[in-house]
Every structure is written in C-alpha cells, then in structure tokens.
Amino acid sequence: MKTQVLKWANLLGETGIYRLLCPGRLPVFMLHRVTEGDDGVPAGLPADQLRSHLQYLSDRGYQVLSMDELWHCLHEGQPIPSRSVMFTIDDGFYDHHDVAAKVFDEFGFTLNFFVITGLLDQQLWPWDDQVSYAINHARVVNTDIRLPSGLVYSVNLEAKSAKTTIKETREALKAAPQTGIYQWLQEEFFEKLDVDFPSSVPPEYRPMSWSDARSLRERGHGVYPHTCTHRILSTLTAAEKREEIRDSLKRVEEELGYSPEIFAYPTGRLADYDDEDVKELGQAGFDMAFNTVPAYVRQGQDRYQLPRFSLPETKADFLQIVNRFEAFKERLRG
Ligand SMILES: [Zn+2]
Incomplete structure (x- = not known):
C-alpha cells in the first residue's frame, strides 16, 4: 500500500509540483560506505545504486551544490535553486576515495568529505x-x-x-x-568477547590517505574535519571538546593547506553535541556545521545545525526527498 502511494506521489513529483509548493529547501544527503562489490567494504551502498541515483539527477538537470554555493545561499540570501541537492560522506575510509569519489567524478558532481583526522593519521579506527x-x-x-x-x-x-x-x-x-x-x-x-585486538587497523576499516584527500580537493570535492577520534562531543569535557575541534581543524590545515570552515558532528543526533560545542566551533573559526537530523536545509536556520538525510538505498525513497515530497508532507503536518 505504502509502495503504491509513494509510486504515485513520485510520478506527481516528476511534474515539479512539490518543488513549486515548497521552495527554498535543500536536501543534503549523507553517505557512509560505498562498494563495487568485490572490495571488502562492510555493509556498503552498492556503487551501481549510487550511479543510478546520480544518473536520475543528471538526466533531469539537477544542480549538485558545492559548499561554496550553499555558503552564498545561507550568508548572502541567494535563493536555494529549486532543482538542487547536495552530498556529503562521513569518516574518511578508503572506499570514500577509491569508490564513492570515482562515481561522483563520472557525473562531474561534487562530494563533500568529513574526515576523522586520527583515522587518516592511522592512529585509530572509529x-x-x-x-x-x-x-x-x-x-x-x-x-x-x-x-x-x-x-x-x-x-x-x-x-x-x-x-x-x-x-x-x-x-x-x-x-x-x-x-x-x-x-x-x-x-x-x-x-x-575473547576477540584479539588487531595490531593494526583491519583492512576493511583502513582510511584513505592524506594524499588521496589532496587529490579530492584538486578534483573539486570538499574535505572538512569530523573530529580527531569520532567520540561523541556532548559526553566530553570542555578541554576534550576543544581538542577534538581545534586539532582536527589544524590537521586538515596542515595537510591540505587551507582553512576548512565546515564541520560535521560525530553521529550527529541532537543529543550528540551541545551549545558549548557550537560556541567552540564559532571561536575556532568554523562557519557551518552539519548534524544528522533528517530534514531540509532552509534559509535563515542555525548555520551550526544544518540537517542531513541518510542517503536512501531505494529509488522511491530517494526520489521523494529529492522531489520535495517529504517537504510537502512536512507542510501538511503543519
Ligand atoms: Zn562519522
């Protein structure tokens, strides 16, 4: 029943009706692991599924926004384009560079990477x-x-x-x-649990390298910090919060030679960060931050609490967010 309703809702969505009724909303998607199938990635989104989502956007002339473009919308009041979406990927594993980035490159679309700097530094795995x-x-x-x-x-x-x-x-x-x-x-x-603690990071959790990260930037993708250790910020002391935020910023600056002004909170639910973290981000020089609350980004909202949708695997679920049917439902709910 739900599938049938969604099918019809998405057919209607093709006309652009929900985008017209609910302007000024940007879906920002969050990816985790992506797999070509034979690369040992644990529980990854199949690369072909991702291709099929991106093909849809490409065929219909959707704009995949960069962080700079979003910045202009949020800071200078430029309208959020009606046919727009944005993509982010969290943590910094090898498949993010080897698989996900390649798929985005096939379409000439931008992907924004939030990396755990301790992972890229090969000091820990999450x-x-x-x-x-x-x-x-x-x-x-x-x-x-x-x-x-x-x-x-x-x-x-x-x-x-x-x-x-x-x-x-x-x-x-x-x-x-x-x-x-x-x-x-x-x-x-x-x-x-009587498990041998691996003496080095298990192959399926190995990171991309800093040189991979530099290559991503050269290809037009964004790379930003996601703390040093991925610990939940709201559970840490003031000194630890400061260290997670400032040191991850510093590592990205050192390795990539620029000041990233954007951040994503580990696991990112509202309970996973607090006002102190938001304040610390501002003082450290950050300008925007993403959580993982599933909602659209809108103008005028708190720039340090920008929401993101998990990228759905099925096409129907992906379409209803992209065509703003989700926004329309939100509006109906009042
Ligand atoms: Zn993460």
Whole structure:
C-alpha cells in the first residue's frame, strides 16, 4: 500500500509540483560506505545504486551544490535553486576515495568529505566500528559487560542477532562519557568477547590517505574535519571538546593547506553535541556545521545545525526527498 502511494506521489513529483509548493529547501544527503562489490567494504551502498541515483539527477538537470554555493545561499540570501541537492560522506575510509569519489567524478558532481583526522593519521579506527568488529568476531556469545557508565549490558548472541547487539551497544555507549572509550574497548570489550585486538587497523576499516584527500580537493570535492577520534562531543569535557575541534581543524590545515570552515558532528543526533560545542566551533573559526537530523536545509536556520538525510538505498525513497515530497508532507503536518 505504502509502495503504491509513494509510486504515485513520485510520478506527481516528476511534474515539479512539490518543488513549486515548497521552495527554498535543500536536501543534503549523507553517505557512509560505498562498494563495487568485490572490495571488502562492510555493509556498503552498492556503487551501481549510487550511479543510478546520480544518473536520475543528471538526466533531469539537477544542480549538485558545492559548499561554496550553499555558503552564498545561507550568508548572502541567494535563493536555494529549486532543482538542487547536495552530498556529503562521513569518516574518511578508503572506499570514500577509491569508490564513492570515482562515481561522483563520472557525473562531474561534487562530494563533500568529513574526515576523522586520527583515522587518516592511522592512529585509530572509529570506536563505533570497533564495536561491530568485536561483536562480529566474538568467540564468547554470552557474557555481562560493564559499560563505562557503570551499567551492565548482557551480550547474548544466541538470543539476539549481531546487528541488534551492535545497535544496542553503540546506543548505550553514546549515552555515557567517552573520555576513555578506546582504552575500554581494548581492555574490557574485546577481552570479554575473547576477540584479539588487531595490531593494526583491519583492512576493511583502513582510511584513505592524506594524499588521496589532496587529490579530492584538486578534483573539486570538499574535505572538512569530523573530529580527531569520532567520540561523541556532548559526553566530553570542555578541554576534550576543544581538542577534538581545534586539532582536527589544524590537521586538515596542515595537510591540505587551507582553512576548512565546515564541520560535521560525530553521529550527529541532537543529543550528540551541545551549545558549548557550537560556541567552540564559532571561536575556532568554523562557519557551518552539519548534524544528522533528517530534514531540509532552509534559509535563515542555525548555520551550526544544518540537517542531513541518510542517503536512501531505494529509488522511491530517494526520489521523494529529492522531489520535495517529504517537504510537502512536512507542510501538511503543519
Ligand atoms: Zn562519522
């Protein structure tokens, strides 16, 4: 039923009716991993699916905005073009350069990369991916784990799927101080699940290089910081927040030779950052920041809390955001 309604709604969307009724809204999409199928990328969006989305935009003359173009809309009041979209990709893994960027290059479209500088510096791999890795390699399937918050989480991989266990563990970890999260993972979490802690970053989580990042900039893509360690900012002390924001900015400046003024919060829900972080970003010289609240960017909204949609895999879900049917529904809801 829902599929049928969406099909008709999208056919109507082809006429441009929702874009006409809901002007001034820009969908900014967020990608994670992208795979050609034989490259070992864990749980990635198939590159051909991405191609098919971009082909749609290309065929219909959509404009894929760069950060500069968005800046002009938000700072100088230039109208947001009715046929426009924007794309971002978070974290900085190898497939972002080797697969995703190549697909965007095929269409001459801009992609904006938010990179974890500690990952590109090969000092760490993200805590949330360490959680998935440990659960997927667990030799102990049933154990109680004391979380950094002091609460106990019971892992029972016979009763619950790995996917659910990963999700629940990550949620619990987002809600507690993350100061010592990396040490805790290695000493408590991997230990309890009897998983060998890899001596170097597992191949599926390896980063792109800084030289890849420089090449992206030369090809017209954007590269911006996404903290040093991907820890949830709202759980950190003032000194740690400052370090995550300022040091990641500094690393991008050093490696790419320019001042990136745009930032994306790790995991990016409203609970994952706070007013102090927004203030710190402003003081450090940042000018815009993205969260992960699924909504359209509009003129006049808080530039440090720009929303993003997760890029849907299915064409129907992608179209309803692109053709502004989502915005029309928002309007109907009042
Ligand atoms: Zn991220």
